[in-house]
Amino acid sequence: MDPHSDSYIDLRSDTKTKPTPEMLEAMMTAELGDDMNGEDPTVNRLESMVCEMLGMEAAVFACSGTQSNQMGLRSHCLPGDELLIHELGHIAIFEGGAPAVLSGISCRTLTGDKGMLTVDTLQGKIRADDQHLCRTRLLCVENTTNAGGGYYYPLGQLNKICDWAHENGLKTHMDGARVFNATIAAGYSIKEVCAPLDTISICFSKGLGCPMGSILAGPKEEIAKARRSRKIFGGALRQAGIVAAACVYALENNIERLQKDHDNARFLAEQLATIEGISISPEETETNLVFFDIHPELGNAMQLSKALHEIGVGIGAMGHTRLRACTHLDISREKIAQVPAAIKEALNSGLNQYQGVATGPYARG
Numbered sequence: 542m543d544p545h546s547d548s549y550i551d552l553r554s555d556t557k558t559k560p561t562p563e564m565l566e567a568m569m570t571a572e573l574g575d576d577m578n579g580e581d582p583t584v585n586r587l588e589s590m591v592c593e594m595l596g597m598e599a600a601v602f603a604c605s606g607t608q609s610n611q612m613g614l615r616s617h618c619l620p621g622d623e624l625l626i627h628e629l630g631h632i633a634i635f636e637g638g639a640p641a642v643l644s645g646i647s648c649r650t651l652t653g654d655k656g657m658l659t660v661d662t663l664q665g666k667i668r669a670d671d672q673h674l675c676r677t678r679l680l681c682v683e684n685t686t687n688a689g690g691g692y693y694y695p696l697g698q699l700n701k702i703c704d705w706a707h708e709n710g711l712k713t714h715m716d717g718a719r720v721f722n723a724t725i726a727a728g729y730s731i732k733e734v735c736a737p738l739d740t741i742s743i744c745f746s747k748g749l750g751c752p753m754g755s756i757l758a759g760p761k762e763e764i765a766k767a768r769r770s771r772k773i774f775g776g777a778l779r780q781a782g783i784v785a786a787a788c789v790y791a792l793e794n795n796i797e798r799l800q801k802d803h804d805n806a807r808f809l810a811e812q813l814a815t816i817e818g819i820s821i822s823p824e825e826t827e828t829n830l831v832f833f834d835i836h837p838e839l840g841n842a843m844q845l846s847k848a849l850h851e852i853g854v855g856i857g858a859m860g861h862t863r864l865r866a867c868t869h870l871d872i873s874r875e876k877i878a879q880v881p882a883a884i885k886e887a888l889n890s891g892l893n894q895y896q897g898v899a900t901g902p903y904a905r906g
């Protein structure tokens with residue numbers, strides 16, 4: 542089915558949302574100026590709002606989450622430096638090799654449950670100060686984890702690894718593309734999350750429902766460097782307030798409602814658990830990302846994804862047997878309630894008519 546059809550249930554990503562009439566109204570009435578010269582009042586308002594909310598000194602608006610992550614990395618690292626990151630981290634695997642391409646940074650990828658790191662996994666991973674070795678410079682953490690399973694960092698664990706990083710001379714950067722999903726699900730505050738971080742990148746184009754936009758926040762000095770790299774990366778815009786207005790709107794209206802997406806995700810997970818041929822532990826669904834597996838004797842994840850697409854449900858394949866359904870603001874409980882029947886229909890449709898195998902965690906966005 543065409544994903545643009547009204548009846549298509551698009552759970553492929555929370556990037557699929559369209560701006561609501563209220564958000565569009567905020568965009569149409571925004572005060573604008575030339576942001577490259579710091580003259581767009583709406584962008585300035587967004588940046589100072591974010592500083593206030595996060596308890597950070599400075600912030601800079603960016604086009605995408607990839608861009609704001611890469612601006613952050615470049616503020617902390619020099620060519621030849623290395624960062625520590627989970628092997629499923631978006632920065633390591635879904636940004637086109639940007640740390641190496643844009644800044645000459647290599648990613649040292651580490652393992653850990655749920656896409657998260659612990660002091661045990663980090664211990665011993667800082668290279669000695671030696672001309673032969675690259676300089677270990679930065680710890681990157683993702684909250685919530687995406688390919689790692691949609692989990693939020695427990696605050697204690699986050700504080701421990703960030704303290705460890707700082708004690709060992711590293712900086713800390715959070716890829717907080719979905720950090721408000723984490724604060725809503727965990728019940729901690731965004732200020733508590735930001736306290737142990739040097740920089741954080743947050744996306745407005747995911748659960749917050751904006752058409753585009755991200756922000757990097759951190760100390761004045763690092764954000765000043767990030768403004769320079771934003772220009773170099775081609776992301777310094779002019780009347781960007783037209784987009785920033787949507788972001789201001791989202792911060793004021795779309796954070797608390799993320800609980801609905803989490804409730805819908807858990808409801809979906811519980812329904813999926815009753816379907817023969819599907820494996821899922823519903824209590825593992827902490828936020829808006831629902832990961833589940835198809836029993837391999839019935840077919841693979843890509844085949845099920847294609848069969849579902851035919852009957853009007855978008856769910857991405859994340860591995861050989863793994864799929865990811867993502868709830869968001871354009872998906873009501875009524876739509877979610879139709880998904881289990883669609884999955885049963887797809888499983889009964891004879892999956893071997895569909896080709897293709899997904900081999901890795903490749904779902905984007």
Ligand SMILES: *Cc1c(COP(=O)(O)O)cnc(C)c1O
Pocket residue numbers: 605606607608610631632683686687716718719744746747755906
């Ligand atoms: C979506 C996402 C990003 C940013 O992606 P863009 O498509 O560049 O906006 C970064 N990190 C994670 C974990 C994400 O899910």
